[in-house]
Amino acid sequence: MSIAYPRRQRQLESLVKKLGLPVVAPVKWQLLDLALTHPTVSESANYEQLEFVGDAVVRLVSAIVLWENYPDCPVGDFAAIRSVLVSDRILAKMSREYGLELYLLVAGSATADQVGEESRLADAFEAVLGALYLSTNDLQLIRPWLDPHFKQLATEIRLDPARFNYKAALQEWTQAHFKVLPEYRVVEISQPQHNQERFIAEVWLHEQKLGEGKGRSIKAAEQAAAKVAFFALNTQEKP
Amino acid sequence: MSIAYPRRQRQLESLVKKLGLPVVAPVKWQLLDLALTHPTVSESANYEQLEFVGDAVVRLVSAIVLWENYPDCPVGDFAAIRSVLVSDRILAKMSREYGLELYLLVAGSATADQVGEESRLADAFEAVLGALYLSTNDLQLIRPWLDPHFKQLATEIRLDPARFNYKAALQEWTQAHFKVLPEYRVVEISQPQHNQERFIAEVWLHEQKLGEGKGRSIKAAEQAAAKVAFFALNTQEKP
Numbered sequence: 001m002s003i004a005y006p007r008r009q010r011q012l013e014s015l016v017k018k019l020g021l022p023v024v025a026p027v028k029w030q031l032l033d034l035a036l037t038h039p040t041v042s043e044s045a046n047y048e049q050l051e052f053v054g055d056a057v058v059r060l061v062s063a064i065v066l067w068e069n070y071p072d073c074p075v076g077d078f079a080a081i082r083s084v085l086v087s088d089r090i091l092a093k094m095s096r097e098y099g100l101e102l103y104l105l106v107a108g109s110a111t112a113d114q115v116g117e118e119s120r121l122a123d124a125f126e127a128v129l130g131a132l133y134l135s136t137n138d139l140q141l142i143r144p145w146l147d148p149h150f151k152q153l154a155t156e157i158r159l160d161p162a163r164f165n166y167k168a169a170l171q172e173w174t175q176a177h178f179k180v181l182p183e184y185r186v187v188e189i190s191q192p193q194h195n196q197e198r199f200i201a202e203v204w205l206h207e208q209k210l211g212e213g214k215g216r217s218i219k220a221a222e223q224a225a226a227k228v229a230f231f232a233l234n235t236q237e238k239p
Numbered sequence: 240m241s242i243a244y245p246r247r248q249r250q251l252e253s254l255v256k257k258l259g260l261p262v263v264a265p266v267k268w269q270l271l272d273l274a275l276t277h278p279t280v281s282e283s284a285n286y287e288q289l290e291f292v293g294d295a296v297v298r299l300v301s302a303i304v305l306w307e308n309y310p311d312c313p314v315g316d317f318a319a320i321r322s323v324l325v326s327d328r329i330l331a332k333m334s335r336e337y338g339l340e341l342y343l344l345v346a347g348s349a350t351a352d353q354v355g356e357e358s359r360l361a362d363a364f365e366a367v368l369g370a371l372y373l374s375t376n377d378l379q380l381i382r383p384w385l386d387p388h389f390k391q392l393a394t395e396i397r398l399d400p401a402r403f404n405y406k407a408a409l410q411e412w413t414q415a416h417f418k419v420l421p422e423y424r425v426v427e428i429s430q431p432q433h434n435q436e437r438f439i440a441e442v443w444l445h446e447q448k449l450g451e452g453k454g455r456s457i458k459a460a461e462q463a464a465a466k467v468a469f470f471a472l473n474t475q476e477k478p
Contacts, residue, residue, distance in 0.1 A: 048314040053306050056299035063295040067288060067373070075287040088418075119416075134306070138377040177358075179327075181420060 035127035054130030274366035286366035293369030319408035
């Protein structure tokens with residue numbers, strides 16, 4: 001059933017075409033409309049609940065793509081790759097590729113909020129996935145166009161592991177196995193040489209140091225420490 | 240296609256019957272066998288990858304059940320309820336209800352590891368969900384028996400919000416909105432009275448105190464602080 005505003009209906013149909021789907025597809029247009037409505041436009045009828053569903057959908061699609069394409073990949077790498085695939089940065093990038101900002105209804109000061117744009121676009125992208133999932137109760141409207149993106153990204157990440165987000169991967173690992181978060185302790189070298197990596201980060205879990213790393217920024221040092229810890233944990237024997 | 244060991248095949252068929260599914264269901268038996276094989280039995284052919292898929296499946300089912308049954312529930316409550324539904328405690332409980340420990344192949348010292356049993360059962364439960372999902376590429380083998388569990392649990396949690404895991408919910412919220420984790424600072428009252436709640440926890444985000452709570456244990460005090468913070472954040476206007 002199409003929605004009551006012919007202009008919005010035509011707009012949504014044009015998005016569905018961009019996704020490579022036929023407009024006669026069993027899309028629930030009211031849900032797609034909701035998925036592209038920011039909370040500033042309506043406090044009660046907006047994309048938040050669909051984003052919640054879509055967040056689970058995007059995690060499932062990334063898990064299946066990894067499962068189908070990398071049967072020999074250690075599950076720790078699955079987690080690390082997925083943390084990139086489902087990151088706001090990647091979801092917002094795909095959102096922009098399909099021009100979602102043209103379809104997203106936003107009101108008030110939020111329209112001028114450039115800083116919030118990335119998370120807004122990522123949220124709307126997830127909400128669109130939620131709407132498409134709930135249109136058919138399966139992934140038939142999603143995988144034909146989302147799989148190729150994820151396959152290519154996963155290949156790129158595996159070729160260039162620097163793109164792994166080790167902090168996110170380590171956190172997911174320690175939470176899954178120990179129900180706690182790793183703790184970072186950073187010190188700054190007091191008299192750094194020019195160009196020196198002047199931050200040293202340690203990552204600790206349960207009063208045990210897991211790894212140490214250096215970097216030019218706190219963030220870089222923490223990522224370096226997380227990488228050491230992540231590999232140490234994932235090459236250990238299972239308890 | 241059934242698996243090569245008739246005894247194991249009969250065992251798996253008996254589990255499928257317990258789930259209320261017909262044995263002629265399109266179950267991929269090899270996957271179900273893998274889902275019930277602990278890493279101690281085989282380093283390469285075990286439930287780890289299926290658990291990774293199943294983790295996403297269980298999140299999706301819980302999101303859909305909440306979406307379908309509580310259309311007026313704030314999305315913050317969705318997150319709080321889901322963090323209970325997908326917790327090891329609940330998944331292990333359901334695992335036991337279906338007697339999964341009878342089907343799970345475990346080797347070596349892990350069999351005697353009582354402490355690890357809960358997470359082992361939760362992991363195997365997720366892996367079974369992964370195997371059932373991948374058998375049909377949709378939720379048709381899962382929702383008929385999992386939905387009623389989740390509906391009942393969600394109802395119980397909404398009636399008794401003390402069952403919310405506010406620390407988990409708060410963490411999910413701050414990560415989704417600010418990409419950081421809340422920080423807890425706990426002090427112990429130096430000369431506690433008998434029966435007094437002798438720990439005071441504060442929860443901070445971005446150098447701002449979000450809430451404070453007391454408890455007889457550090458954990459209880461942190462949960463109390465998280466609850467205050469969680470409600471404060473979820474009743475605020477969206478930025």
